[in-house]
Amino acid sequence: MTKGHVTMKVNGKPVEALVEPRTLLIHFLREQLSLTGPHIGCDTSHCGACTVDLDGKSVKSCTMFAVQADGADILTIEGVAAADGTLHALQEGFREMHGLQCGFCTPGMILRAQRLLQENPAPSEEEIRMGISGNICRCTGYQNIVKAIQYAAAKINGVPFQEAAQ
Numbered sequence: 001m002t003k004g005h006v007t008m009k010v011n012g013k014p015v016e017a018l019v020e021p022r023t024l025l026i027h028f029l030r031e032q033l034s035l036t037g038p039h040i041g042c043d044t045s046h047c048g049a050c051t052v053d054l055d056g057k058s059v060k061s062c063t064m065f066a067v068q069a070d071g072a073d074i075l076t077i078e079g080v081a082a083a084d085g086t087l088h089a090l091q092e093g094f095r096e097m098h099g100l101q102c103g104f105c106t107p108g109m110i111l112r113a114q115r116l117l118q119e120n121p122a123p124s125e126e127e128i129r130m131g132i133s134g135n136i137c138r139c140t141g142y143q144n145i146v147k148a149i150q151y152a153a154a155k156i157n158g159v160p161f162q163e164a165a166q
């Protein structure tokens, strides 16, 4: 099969590669770029485990071909922490609020939450739940994921985080 030439920016670094037209973006990221943070939970665009940020939008990377990402600017979980290893407020929030158990959904959840907070820096609980509704978590029951995102929003906005009463 003839391979297509793609160039893109991934986690701030320029990437150039040859890909088969049938290669999904998630497989390109995981297998050709060895970025295994984005996970494959379903392959049918339901679970959100493969979510990455692409040109300022949350994208389920199992829903597009790698060649369609030619020229794109992509962020995966590997690019979320600062270069010196300092965790992003969301990563810290998930750790502090126990927003994960097995962690399978977490990379996609964090990427989705990051875009959500960029679009709406102070979301209500309902807006958070709606915002992550395309990402499935089979472990946590979501309560601590919501808290983790609220923690991050407070930290980013420089206001104290107050855990809501159960």
Ligand code: FES
Binding pocket: 039, 040, 041, 042, 043, 044, 045, 046, 047, 048, 049, 050, 051, 060, 061, 062, 063
């Ligand atoms: S693997 Fe992409 S949505 Fe489930």
Ligand code: FES
Binding pocket: 099, 100, 101, 102, 103, 104, 105, 106, 136, 137, 138, 139, 140
């Ligand atoms: S922490 Fe296990 S699926 Fe979300």
